[in-house]
Structure formats: C-alpha cells, structure tokens
Amino acid sequence: MSIEDAIRALPKVELHLHIEGSLEPELMFALAERNQVELPFASVEEVRAAYDFSDLQSFLDIYYAGAQVLLEEQDFYDMTWAYLERCRADKVRHTEIFFDPQTHTDRGVPFDTVIRGITRALDDGREQLGISSELILCFLRHLSAEAAMATLEQALPWKERIIGVGLDSSEKGHPPEKFQAVFDRARAEGFLTVAHAGEEGPPEYIEQALDLLKVKRIDHGVRCLEDPLLVRRLQKERMPLTVCPLSNVKLCVFDTLEEHNLKTLLDANLCATINSDDPAYFGGYIGQNFLETAEALKLGLDDIETLARNAVEASFLDDDGKQDLMIQIDDWAERYVH
Ligand SMILES: Nc1ncnc2[nH]cnc12
Ligand SMILES: [Zn+2]
Numbered sequence: 001m002s003i004e005d006a007i008r009a010l011p012k013v014e015l016h017l018h019i020e021g022s023l024e025p026e027l028m029f030a031l032a033e034r035n036q037v038e039l040p041f042a043s044v045e046e047v048r049a050a051y052d053f054s055d056l057q058s059f060l061d062i063y064y065a066g067a068q069v070l071l072e073e074q075d076f077y078d079m080t081w082a083y084l085e086r087c088r089a090d091k092v093r094h095t096e097i098f099f100d101p102q103t104h105t106d107r108g109v110p111f112d113t114v115i116r117g118i119t120r121a122l123d124d125g126r127e128q129l130g131i132s133s134e135l136i137l138c139f140l141r142h143l144s145a146e147a148a149m150a151t152l153e154q155a156l157p158w159k160e161r162i163i164g165v166g167l168d169s170s171e172k173g174h175p176p177e178k179f180q181a182v183f184d185r186a187r188a189e190g191f192l193t194v195a196h197a198g199e200e201g202p203p204e205y206i207e208q209a210l211d212l213l214k215v216k217r218i219d220h221g222v223r224c225l226e227d228p229l230l231v232r233r234l235q236k237e238r239m240p241l242t243v244c245p246l247s248n249v250k251l252c253v254f255d256t257l258e259e260h261n262l263k264t265l266l267d268a269n270l271c272a273t274i275n276s277d278d279p280a281y282f283g284g285y286i287g288q289n290f291l292e293t294a295e296a297l298k299l300g301l302d303d304i305e306t307l308a309r310n311a312v313e314a315s316f317l318d319d320d321g322k323q324d325l326m327i328q329i330d331d332w333a334e335r336y337v338h
Helices: 003-009 025-035 044-050 056-069 073-089 101-105 111-129 145-161 176-188 203-211 222-226 228-236 245-250 262-267 286-297 301-314 319-336
Strands: 012-018 092-099 132-140 164-168 192-197 217-220 241-243 272-274
Touching (some): 003 286, 003 301, 003 319, 012 217, 012 286, 012 301, 025 044, 025 073, 056 101, 073 092, 073 111, 092 111, 101 132, 111 132, 111 145, 145 176, 164 176, 176 192, 176 203, 192 203, 203 222, 203 228, 217 222, 222 228, 241 262, 245 286, 262 301, 272 286, 272 301, 286 301, 301 319
Parallel strands (some): 012 092, 092 132, 132 164, 164 192, 192 217, 217 241, 241 272
C-alpha cells in the first residue's frame, strides 16, 4: 500500500479554511449570472489565469472581488455545500470554518443572510454527510478596530452558532495589538480566539496574538522558526499551528514546497497541522495539501499520523468528539502504519 493510499484513507480534521476561499470559478460564474453581477473576468479560464499571486495582498485583491457574487442566503448555502462535498471526498470528518462577514456587510449584504446560508449548509452536512463543523468569525485586520467591534455586536445573537473569532486579511502593518479590546470583549462573551500570525508578519505578531489576544491556535505561524525562544514557548504550551503548505507557496512565503518548513516544525515537536486555507485559489483541498507536501518533504506515515492527531488535539471538539476521532485514527494507523 502506498503513502498516497494511506493519505486518501486518513480521517481528517480541517482547522484553517476560509469559506469564501472555497468559491470555485465555475460557481463564481454561475452566481454572477444568477445575481446579475459583473465580474472583471470573461471566462472561468481567465479567472484561473489570474490566480498567479506575488504575495498575500495580490491574492486578497482578487479574493474580495470574487466574493462580490455572493448576495443571497442560497449563494452562501451553495458555496458551503460545495466545500462540504469536497470534504466528503477527502474524508474530512470535522471542519472548523472561517467566514469574513465584513466582506459582505460592507457591500450591503446583511449579516443574517450570510450566517443563515452557511449554517443551513453546515446543518445539512452534519445530517447528510456525517461531517461535524464549527464556525469562526474572522475580523478583517485592514479595517478598523471599531468596525471589528461593530461586527462582534452583530454576531452576538448568533453566539450559539459561532465558536470563536479570528483575525485575517493583510497582516503586515496590522499587528494583533490593534484588536486587543475587540478580542477582550469577544472572550468575555464566551468566544474562543485564534489569529493569523507569522504568515507574512514577523514572530512578534505571534507573540502578540498569544499575549494580547489569548489565542488557542496560531493560524499559519510558519515564521516562528526565526525566534528560538518563541519556538520553545510554542512547544511548552502545545500551541497549535494551522499550517497551509500550498497557500504558502502560492503566496510566495516559500519559493517551493520542497523549501517549506513543515517537517522542521514537526521534528521540533510543535503541534503543526495541514490545512487548505483558500483551496479554490491555491490549487488544492486538504487531501491535495497532504499528498503534495508528503511528497515534497518526504514525510513518512509516522508524520502523517502525527499531523492527523495534532489536528484532533487542536480542534475545538469536546473530549468525547476528540476521543471518537482518535479511535478512527487508531484504526487507520493499525491498517496503514503499524
Ligand atoms: N491566507 C490568508 N491570510 C490572511 N487572510 C486571508 N484571508 C483569506 N485567506 C487568507
Ligand atoms: Zn487563512
């Protein structure tokens, strides 16, 4: 049995997925037509050709443009359902999904429209596909802290459906400290916290996310290796890193997948996980991220098992949910590893 077979069969948990980043060009065009929205591209091929990014910002510009086709509750449903079908194909058992309400509310789409569409699909995914899920609201860090606070207020009636808040968009120049008060309030309201840090930004942003935002996970975090003291802290605290290898190469954080530091993170005993980030834009869902990374970094089955167990440990599942998944991984390991 090959490592490819083992990866395909692996029960997976995804912890870093922007639902707007799962919008495939085909669905983008279908929604543009349905909603009479004009896209700056003539065809699906032209869209794909534009996915040639030089850094995070060059991606975000196109990503926000693509999101403009999302107007009605059904649009958010269709996008989320399409992602869940990819999850089924990739044997994702549990997923914790980011959504960016400000990308939509700033265009006049009501917060409730966004979350109703997404949660209805997640409910159907649980019932019809057996995929459990959680929702994490991300604040756009290039916008003001006041705007983030207003978004948090809008989310309060939906508290039971949103497990946590996060921080995404343009990292450099927008340090976590900018959002300390918002995150204080979010935690007081019972939300867990995560933040993108150390993707393009420096290790100090990871420290700020830990110290000021009290995050439970660091999204990306790959630049932590530049600071040995920080690495020791992340090891000691078993702080999860939701790493996104294909994303990092597409956004030029690493020149090639062979140069990615995921294997170094694993060998340092850090709680690293593999995720897809924005799979419609970066060339692959979680399964493809595992397959390509395993090949490029010559990961062994022991590494794959560690990555799978790290993701369960890092998830926001309760103890029973975690135990259930660990048993599924035990069964997988018995067949493919031991
Ligand atoms: N990789 C990423 N980094 C920051 N913000 C994002 N929004 C969507 N994907 C992102
Ligand atoms: Zn991300």
